[in-house]
Amino acid sequence: LSEAGLSAGGILLAASVAAAVGTVWALWRLPEALLRLVLVLLTHTFYRLRVVGRENVPARGGALLVPNHVTFVDGLFLLASLDRPVRFVMEASYYHHPLLRPFMKSLGAIPIAASGGPRVVLRALREAGRLLDEGEVVCIFAEGQVTRTGMLLPFRRGFERLAKGRSAPIIPVHLDRVWGSIFSFAGGRLRTRLPERIPHPVTVSFGASMPSTTPAHEVRRAVQDLGAAAWVFRKAACRPLHAAFVRAMRRHPFRFMFADAMRPRVSRLQALAGAIALARVLRPGWTGQATIGVLLPPGVAGALVNYAATLAGRTSVNLNYTGGRAGLASAVRQAGLRSVVTSRTFLERVKLDLPDGVQPLWVETLVDRIDRGARCWALLLALAAPLRIIERMCGTDRRPTVDDVLTVLFSSGSTGDPKGVMLTHFNVWTNVEAAAQAFPLQPTDKLVGVLPFFHSFGYMATLWLAALHGLGVVFHPSPLEASAIGELVHRYRVTFLIATPTFLQLYARRCTPEQFGSLRLVLTGAEKLSERLAQAFEDRFGIRPLEGYGVTECSPVIAVSGPGFRAPGFYQRGARRGHVGQPLPGLSVRIVDPESFDPLPPGSSGMLLVKGPNVMRGYLGRDDLTAAAMRDGWYVTGDIAMLDEDGFLQITDRLARFSKIGGEMVPHGRVEEALHEAAGVEMQAFAVTAIPDERKGERLAVLPSLDEAAIPGILEQVTTQGLPNIFLPRRDHFLKVDTLPVLGTGKLDLRQMKRIAMERLGSLG
Numbered sequence: 001l002s003e004a005g006l007s008a009g010g011i012l013l014a015a016s017v018a019a020a021v022g023t024v025w026a027l028w029r030l031p032e033a034l035l036r037l038v039l040v041l042l043t044h045t046f047y048r049l050r051v052v053g054r055e056n057v058p059a060r061g062g063a064l065l066v067p068n069h070v071t072f073v074d075g076l077f078l079l080a081s082l083d084r085p086v087r088f089v090m091e092a093s094y095y096h097h098p099l100l101r102p103f104m105k106s107l108g109a110i111p112i113a114a115s116g117g118p119r120v121v122l123r124a125l126r127e128a129g130r131l132l133d134e135g136e137v138v139c140i141f142a143e144g145q146v147t148r149t150g151m152l153l154p155f156r157r158g159f160e161r162l163a164k165g166r167s168a169p170i171i172p173v174h175l176d177r178v179w180g181s182i183f184s185f186a187g188g189r190l191r192t193r194l195p196e197r198i199p200h201p202v203t204v205s206f207g208a209s210m211p212s213t214t215p216a217h218e219v220r221r222a223v224q225d226l227g228a229a230a231w232v233f234r235k236a237a238c239r240p241l242h243a244a245f246v247r248a249m250r251r252h253p254f255r256f257m258f259a260d261a262m263r264p265r266v267s268r269l270q271a272l273a274g275a276i277a278l279a280r281v282l283r284p285g286w287t288g289q290a291t292i293g294v295l296l297p298p299g300v301a302g303a304l305v306n307y308a309a310t311l312a313g314r315t316s317v318n319l320n321y322t323g324g325r326a327g328l329a330s331a332v333r334q335a336g337l338r339s340v341v342t343s344r345t346f347l348e349r350v351k352l353d354l355p356d357g358v359q360p361l362w363v364e365t366l367v368d369r370i371d372r373g374a375r376c377w378a379l380l381l382a383l384a385a386p387l388r389i390i391e392r393m394c395g396t397d398r399r400p401t402v403d404d405v406l407t408v409l410f411s412s413g414s415t416g417d418p419k420g421v422m423l424t425h426f427n428v429w430t431n432v433e434a435a436a437q438a439f440p441l442q443p444t445d446k447l448v449g450v451l452p453f454f455h456s457f458g459y460m461a462t463l464w465l466a467a468l469h470g471l472g473v474v475f476h477p478s479p480l481e482a483s484a485i486g487e488l489v490h491r492y493r494v495t496f497l498i499a500t501p502t503f504l505q506l507y508a509r510r511c512t513p514e515q516f517g518s519l520r521l522v523l524t525g526a527e528k529l530s531e532r533l534a535q536a537f538e539d540r541f542g543i544r545p546l547e548g549y550g551v552t553e554c555s556p557v558i559a560v561s562g563p564g565f566r567a568p569g570f571y572q573r574g575a576r577r578g579h580v581g582q583p584l585p586g587l588s589v590r591i592v593d594p595e596s597f598d599p600l601p602p603g604s605s606g607m608l609l610v611k612g613p614n615v616m617r618g619y620l621g622r623d624d625l626t627a628a629a630m631r632d633g634w635y636v637t638g639d640i641a642m643l644d645e646d647g648f649l650q651i652t653d654r655l656a657r658f659s660k661i662g663g664e665m666v667p668h669g670r671v672e673e674a675l676h677e678a679a680g681v682e683m684q685a686f687a688v689t690a691i692p693d694e695r696k697g698e699r700l701a702v703l704p705s706l707d708e709a710a711i712p713g714i715l716e717q718v719t720t721q722g723l724p725n726i727f728l729p730r731r732d733h734f735l736k737v738d739t740l741p742v743l744g745t746g747k748l749d750l751r752q753m754k755r756i757a758m759e760r761l762g763s764l765g
Contacts, residue, residue: 045199047077047181047200047202048201048202049081049202049203050202050203051203051204051206052205053207053226056208056209057084057171058169061135062132062133062135062138062167062168063168063169064132064138064139064140064163064168064169065139065206066140066159066172067141067223068141068147068152068173068174068175068227069141069143069147070179071146071181071182071183072183073183074178077202077204078204079107081206082137087107087110087131087139088140089110089128089138089162090104090109090110090111090112090141091113093113095109108136110124110128112124121158125158128140128162129162129166132162133168138168140159140162142155142216142220143155146184146185149440149564150438150585151582152220152224154220154645155219166212168212169209169211169212170214171207173204173206173226174223174226175202175203176202176204176205176230176231177203177230201233203230203233205226217602225588227586228588230586231434231612238425239402240401240402240425241468242307242391242400244429245275245311245464245467246272246311246390248268248467249271252268252470253268253269254269255267256472257466258271259300259474259492260299260474260476261476262300269383271303273375273378273379274300275308276308276381277375278308279309280374280378280394281366281369281374282341282361283312286314287395289314291317291335291337292309292337292339293316293332293335293340294317294340294453295340295346296318297321297452297478298449298458298475298477299477302318302453303453303463303473305363308394311390312394313395313400315405316408318407318459319332319454320418321346321452321454327410330418332355334410334621339358339361340354340358340359340360341363400425401425402425403426405617406423406427408420408421408422408423409421419619419625420619420622421553421616421619424617427615427616427617428460430612430614431460431554431557431584432460434586434587435460435461435465435560437584438562438584440521441470441496443470445470445495445496446473446474446493447462447466447471447472447473447494447496448485448498449466450476450478450485451498456552457550460555460556471496472492474492480506482510483510486512487515489516489519490518493518495518495521496521497516498523498524501524501529501530501684502527504522504545508533508541508683513540516541519541520543521546521563522537522541522543523545523546523547523548523560524545524546524547524548525548525549525580527748530673530676530684531578532676532681532683533684546574546581547575547579548560549581552616555614557584558583559580559649560580560581560584561574561579561580561582573646576644576646576648579644579649580651581649582647582648583647583649584614587611587612587614588612589643589649590608590634591606591641591642593606594606602644604642605640605642605652606640606642607638607641609631640652640653652667653667659697661690661699666700666727668689671688672684672686674723674727675702675718679714685706687703687741688700688703689702690754691758700733701761702734703737703740704736704737705736705739712731715729715734737756740753
């Protein structure tokens with residue numbers, strides 16, 4: 001076995017499986033109860049099962065279990081969770097496998113083969129229906145396949161036919177924490193190694209019974225809700241993020257971690273030692289301060305300061321240096337900051353002064369104070385010191401918990417004053433783990449870090465997702481310097497690019513296809529990705545950008561698209577055009593009427609609500625705003641969206657980007673799409689806003705960056721597209737601008753757009 005390349009864990013697993021198969025083979029003629037006892041003992045050898053809602057399965061009478069399907073041993077968990085026998089509807093090829101057939105036959109499993117045609121499928125469903133009528137518990141995996149993407153797949157309709165016309169209830173079931181365990185497809189291939197923890201915790205949740213007439217999309221939603229509730233149980237095993245950071249850095253100490261223009265390579269051990277050294281030298285300046293400010297661009301220094309703050313038990317506040325002096329002063333005042341870690345060179349470059357009353361802690365001075373002895377001491381601590389010793393040496397006055405506030409991120413203020421979003425360790429950790437399950441990450445991946453740390457996705461992805469899941473990060477301080485970014489991607493063979501659509505436009509114009517040849521994943525968010533831009537990027541670089549969606553208040557990712565999975569006999573969709581993907585594992589989403597908050601059916605447009613462990617603790621010092629943003633435990637996103645029956649989410653527009661004109665709601669995004677289509681341009685060249693109107697309530701104004709001579713022809717073309725007249729802007733309401741106003745996060749600056757329109761059109765009112 002050693003010559004075959006198996007590890008000690010693999011040998012132990014092979015022996016365990018062989019013993020299990022031998023035991024089952026010897027006992028398959030014995031009563032089913034004895035077989036189930038053997039399965040329970042084997043299951044509890046490697047796992048610790050938490051069973052929630054077992055009382056929802058009736059003690060007698062028929063019931064149809066509909067669980068998610070994550071591994072090839074999901075059935076074992078279900079058998080070990082119930083006191084009743086379960087009849088599984090399973091793929092015929094597995095049923096007839098020589099090693100499995102005696103076992104499956106003893107359990108009364110029902111083989112089904114889609115390749116056999118409708119008659120074979122109907123025969124299997126009739127047999128399952130007969131067992132339901134006789135009072136048996138039947139289990140059918142409605143996804144039809146084990147997920148290869150880590151996401152909940154669309155539900156097939158077979159179970160609806162099985163349940164129709166019967167009195168047996170449908171019981172939704174969710175298995176949590178089995179992704180990444182034995183016989184799952186984490187990492188894109190079948191994992192057959194032992195769990196990282198023995199016994200490995202697994203949660204099996206049984207939901208409330210549903211009528212047999214319940215449609216597939218409602219059962220799927222119930223399974224998804226059970227998954228969101230199950231993630232709360234992970235808190236007991238969760239540790240603060242600085243503890244996970246120390247463990248991850250020690251696991252692969254010499255693997256590439258960071259690079260920027262000043263430091264071409266920083267290993268994971270060097271990153272940990274650097275964070276410890278910075279925390280120790282910053283300790284006197286942070287005395288008596290629970291919250292500290294960071295004003296640095298994306299780079300190794302900024303990353304290490306954030307890690308140092310966490311090791312020291314402080315809450316970090318990464319300040320927005322693109323929002324102007326007023327926004328910076330507001331954030332400093334709201335957070336009660338007394339000191340800010342920054343750089344003289346950086347402040348001179350961005351031409352920004354710190355607000356009065358704030359003490360600067362200059363990075364240049366701090367680095368000079370870390371001598372050779374301090375470096376050696378930090379390296380020794382990084383190599384061997386217990387976590388509690390590291391915490392004390394870095395200045396922690398009490399042991400942090402997962403419910404402590406990790407960071408305060410201020411919203412961009414595109415529609416109002418910035419609000420401080422408080423995110424706990426558990427908020428960010430759950431979002432990191434869910435994103436890692438949804439993204440097909442590999443240990444050799446490198447991420448280009450151009451999003452600033454005050455950007456919620458830049459903070460989560462480049463700091464914590466990269467650290468905890470083995471990604472390297474290549475930093476560049478400005479996402480607008482396309483040529484430099486293209487060179488970095490080429491030099492470091494970056495595989496993962498995260499950027500907003502605004503930045504992708506720049507890269508599509510100024511980077512060469514050869515520079516982006518190493519990319520295998522391009523993810524975009526913050527603004528809607530137009531089909532024109534996606535197609536133009538794909539035509540130039542041969543890779544299609546995937547769209548995601550999130551908000552700072554949700555730590556931030558809510559939904560994400562993926563590349564999907566393709567293999568002979570398999571196709572599992574990971575993305576759908578015009579959609580932002582599927583909700584992350586552990587999240588529940590609802591589409592409701594914006595006024596009544598009544599749930600809407602699939603395919604209906606309404607307000608998007610989100611619930612999950614990633615939802616913020618609240619707004620800093622604003623309990624009134626927190627109460628307004630939450631409704632019965634659901635976060636009200638303010639975005640208008642649609643959810644289809646397969647679970648793919650489409651963002652229609654922000655509620656703030658609608659105008660009520662003459663009593664009708666006019667979406668600005670739809671008007672922008674029509675203008676771009678008429679102009680035949682790939683990049684964003686129009687931005688729509690609105691100003692007050694005494695007669696109709698509001699009227700549209702358009703900011704184009706195109707030549708004014710082209711506007712009449714474009715407007716004439718728009719009138720032929722069939723839009724309602726109320727959607728058509730007036731010719732004299734096109735206000736030429738050199739460039740569209742954009743925030744540092746890459747989003748359109750909605751406040752600046754409205755200000756321009758009011759200044760140039762207000763007198764016409």
